[in-house]
Amino acid sequence: MTPTDLHDVPAAAQLVAAVRDFLQTDVLPAVEGRVRYHTRVAINVLGMVEREMELGPDQAERHAARLAELGVAGDADLAAAIREGRVTDDAALVTALEQAVRAKLEVANPGYLTD
Template identity: 70%
Template sequence: MEPHDAPTAAQLLAAVRDFLSDDVLPAVDGRVRFHTRVAINVLGMVERELELGPEQAAEHRRRLAELGVADDAELAAAIREGHLDGPENRAEVAELVRQAVRAKLQVANPGYLD
């Protein structure tokens, strides 16, 4: 059971995003219109991070653990120091990086994945 009542944080963000898109954006122009579009995009990113972030983080931690590193900093150090240069690790490192970038795009701008 969740500690907070409805609406959820994601639902609140969606309501504000919809208000900006449907009511504010058509009524403004120029600089305010641009900043409204930016705000709509930011709210969408936050919504997607709330929805996708926990699963993405768990999956990223799993991939890091498979390589024997605790976090991205340790991964970077292992790569820099040549500890993951073997052919058995190259594919795993490449896949980890590919999936990390994919996760970032799923949150920041899923349209880039199409």
């Protein structure tokens, strides 16, 4: 069962997109100053939520697989393994860290990605 099977249409991602679009199209042009700034922040936050809902499950699965390849159970375990010198494959570690940062940027601000 998918979330839309239980909750019908519109799905949560569609609702978030609709609110973001409303803020961007109707509210932003009509406000100034502090309210305009906070409206822009809200638009950006809703964009992040949309991207996390869309990309997050696949990103989490790939991240868990990379961590498993390094022999750790999660980010805290990875940090401990690095501190303790238990990670012996530097190339795999760098790749895992680069991919983790890339995933975060894909959600937070994909404009920062250069490729």
